[in-house]
Amino acid sequence: EAGVAQSPRYKIIEKRQSVAFWCNPISGHATLYWYQQILGQGPKLLIQFQNNGVVDDSQLPKDRFSAERLKGVDSTLKIQPAKLEDSAVYLCASSLEGHRASGIETQYFGPGTRLLVL
Amino acid sequence: TQLLEQSPQFLSIQEGENLTVYCNSSSVFSSLQWYRQEPGEGPVLLVTVVTGGEVKKLKRLTFQFGDARKDSSLHITAAQPGDTGLYLCAGAGNYGQNFVFGPGTRLSVLP
Numbered sequence: 001e002a003g004v005a006q007s008p009r010y011k012i013i014e015k016r017q018s019v020a021f022w023c024n025p026i027s028g029h030a031t032l033y034w035y036q037q038i039l040g041q042g043p044k045l046l047i048q049f050q051n052n053g054v055v056d057d058s059q060l061p062k063d064r065f066s067a068e069r070l071k072g073v074d075s076t077l078k079i080q081p082a083k084l085e086d087s088a089v090y091l092c093a094s095s096l097e098g099h100r101a102s103g104i105e106t107q108y109f110g111p112g113t114r115l116l117v118l
Numbered sequence: 119t120q121l122l123e124q125s126p127q128f129l130s131i132q133e134g135e136n137l138t139v140y141c142n143s144s145s146v147f148s149s150l151q152w153y154r155q156e157p158g159e160g161p162v163l164l165v166t167v168v169t170g171g172e173v174k175k176l177k178r179l180t181f182q183f184g185d186a187r188k189d190s191s192l193h194i195t196a197a198q199p200g201d202t203g204l205y206l207c208a209g210a211g212n213y214g215q216n217f218v219f220g221p222g223t224r225l226s227v228l229p
Contacts, residue, residue: 004160035219042122042206042219043161091160104149104210104217109160 002026004110006092012116018080021113025073025094031055032069033107034077035091043091049075082117089114121145122207122220130226134196139223141190141207148212150190152181155204155222164192197227 005024013019025032031050035043046065047057051072060067064083069075079086093107123142131137141150149168153161165174167183167190174181178201180193194201204224210217 040221042208042221044219045217093160104151104166104208106163106166109162111159 004092004094004108006090006110006113008113009111010114010116012118013082014118015084016081018078019082019115020076020078021090021092021115023075023077023092023110025075025092026108029094029096029108030072031095031097031105032075033093033095034067034075035093037089037091037112039088046077079115082115084117087115087117122209122218124205124207124220124223126223127221128224128226130228131197133198133227133229136193136195137197137225138191138193139205139225141192141209141220143188143209145209146187147209148187150183150187150207150209152190152192153206153208153219155206156202161204161206194225197225199227199229201225202227 004026007022011019033048034046036046037043046060047067048055049069052069065079067077089112091109091112093109095105095107097105125140149166151166152164154164155161165176165181167174167181170187171185172183178195182191190207202225204222206219206222208219
């Protein structure tokens with residue numbers, strides 16, 4: 001079974017430029033997550049999709065970050081314009097349903113995109 | 119906002135030693151997970167615990183969920199260099215809501 005795919009793996013841009021990351025989740029997974037992981041910290045949830053609808057985007061800086069999941073499969077995360085503090089690894093994860101009565105589901109993570117903003 | 123703290127932040131030990139890392143919160147979690155993340159990769163799930171007081175074993179790894187569901191520990195017996203990585207705990211409320219990761223414990227096992 002293919003895992004979560006992300007591209008590009010690395011990106012270097014200058015501040016105020018725009019950048020986009022792409023994620024292809026595991027086939028059949030309804031829920032897709034985007035996380036930001038700053039060096040030395042744990043991943044922070046930016047946005048969660050259930051199919052093509054947004055479940056949680058409370059920690060997404062909406063003035064510069066946007067995300068979409070057209071047709072409920074692939075997803076794109078965009079930053080426009082980028083700031084120095086956006087330098088981080090951007091992780092995409094997917095899970096079968098996203099919720100269940102007993103609590104968390106298993107999330108499967110991609111390798112991440114490492115962004116450096118100069 | 120539910121927060122998770124992990125300790126120690128860094129741990130460097132020799133192969134064959136035992137170790138315990140901790141995950142603590144002032145909030146109650148419906149369930150808690152432990153992940154391991156290697157450099158250049160995404161986190162990989164090790165275990166999910168859902169019942170207060172629950173103990174789960176995965177080969178040389180033993181996971182415990184606190185009785186009050188506010189804390190958890192991960193014990194590794196006879197650590198090996200392959201255990202090197204960032205160990206993250208993550209918790210959620212009912213139905214997986216308010217999912218949050220801790221900052222992680224970075225473990226280095228020296229041969």
